[in-house]
Amino acid sequence: MGLFSIFRYYGIDEEEGFTVIQEYSGIQGTLRALMGFTSIGVLLGIVxxxxxxxxxxxxxxxxxxxxxxxxxxxxxxxxTVIIFTIIMDIFSDIYNINLNTDTGWWRKNKSFWATILYMVMVSFVFSFIKIATEKFGRGVFIKMLFGKYKNPQEEKRIFMFLDLKDSTTIAEQLGHFKYSQFIQDCFYDLNTVVPKHEAEIYQYVGDEAVLSWPYKKGLANNNCVNLFFSFQQRKQQKADYYKEKYGVIPEFKAGLHGGKLMVTEVGVIKKEIAYHGDVINTSARIQAECNNHKVKLLISEDLLKDLSFTTPLTATFLGSVLLKGKQQEVNIHTVQKVF
Known part of the structure; x- marks a missing residue:
């Protein structure tokens, strides 16, 4: 709205053929308009x-x-009409400007409709930015905009593979339509806890979600582990809802691992960020071990060493496993939290 006042009033008194009343001419008139429209913008932003x-x-x-x-x-x-009316009344009193704010003033006010058109156009810009941010994740869109990932970059990240337990059985019970709603509700609940733990959702694959953190953010406040337990707590709070609507309460299992890998932008018609490296494969394989050990959360020892657990988090060593496709065994631990 501040920009609109500059577009609308700055230098208008210098245009040939324009007759501008004193209140809107010169730098003083521009500053008045800037203050008025900025005030409107602040209030509109809050509302x-x-x-x-x-x-x-x-x-x-x-x-x-x-x-x-x-x-x-x-x-x-x-x-918008209410806020415009309030600000116009205030500025009419302060600067002794005769602005019409009678009931229905906005219907035939061309300046108001020009402002609305500007706001609609700007909202499209913000909407595209919001959609792009939601598509690529927080911070990633800006990096893509500046071409950071045009060439492969090495990053140190933490990955979590989060998978629905007994998904085949649940799908058979519910049928494909209701099962789809069930997954939608699960991921909706997941999205409520993701921002609190600074995670990025890399992708959804069927009933599986892949989450990622820059390494330091994932370690901070044990975000990578606490997200899983926050998600569990969220599902427990909505247990009655799931039981009543679907007859089943969702249970998820997760595998965590971290390390260095390559990240790059791929595709032309449809672009996305892709991660290449052993970290992703290992995370997925660790998650697959949850059923074998009858636990909900597994974490690699390499990642566990960098975390600092305090009560109520506890880690239990389960042994070394030779994960599919790997030549060396990986030490894995399960993590539990007393709610």
Whole structure:
């Protein structure tokens, strides 16, 4: 909105053929407009964010996308009119400007509709940025924008392979349609805990999710381990919901490993970030061992050494296993948490 005031008023008094009233001319007029529109922008930002948070938390998974958009758009428009009216009244009193704010003033006010058009166009830009950020993950989109991954880069990361337990049996019980809803609900709950532990979702593969952290972020506050237990706690809190709707409470198993690997941008028609290296394969193989050891979470010893556990987290050594496709055995541990 600050930019709009500059586009709209800066230098307008110097344009040939324009007659501009004193209140909007010169640098003083531009500063007045800048203050007014910036104030509107701040208030709109607060209100729009409040509306977005409310819909994300309470409505996004309950009503269809079409109704969601219609209701949000109406709320945006109503609050926009109210905020414009309030700010115009305030600035009319401060600067003795005769601004019409009578009931229904906005219907035939061309400046208001020009501002709305500008806001709609800007919202498209923000929407594309939001979609790109959600697609590639936080921070990754900016790196791709600046071409960081055009050439392969070495990074040290932690990976978690998170897989639904007894997925085949559950799919047979529910049928493909309800099973799809079941997975959707599970991943919706996963997404509520991911930001709290600074994780990035690399990809979804059927009923499996692959999560990733830059190495230091994954170690900080034991994020890579605590995310799994936060997800478990979330599912326990919604146990009645899952039992009533699907007749089953989802259980997930996970494998964790970390180390150096290569990351690069692949594809032309459809671009995405790809990770290449033994870390991913080892993480997946460790997760596959959960059933054999009848545990929910397994972690490699190499990663465990870099973590610092305090109560209520405890690690138990389970032995050395020769993972599929590897020539050397890997020491694995299970981690438990007393809630």
């Amino acid at each position: 729009y964010t409040t509306i977005d948070i409310f819909f994300d938390k309470y409505s996004s998974n309950r009503i269809s996308l079409v109704y969601n958009i219609i209701i949000q758009t109406l709320l945006y428009f109503i609050t």
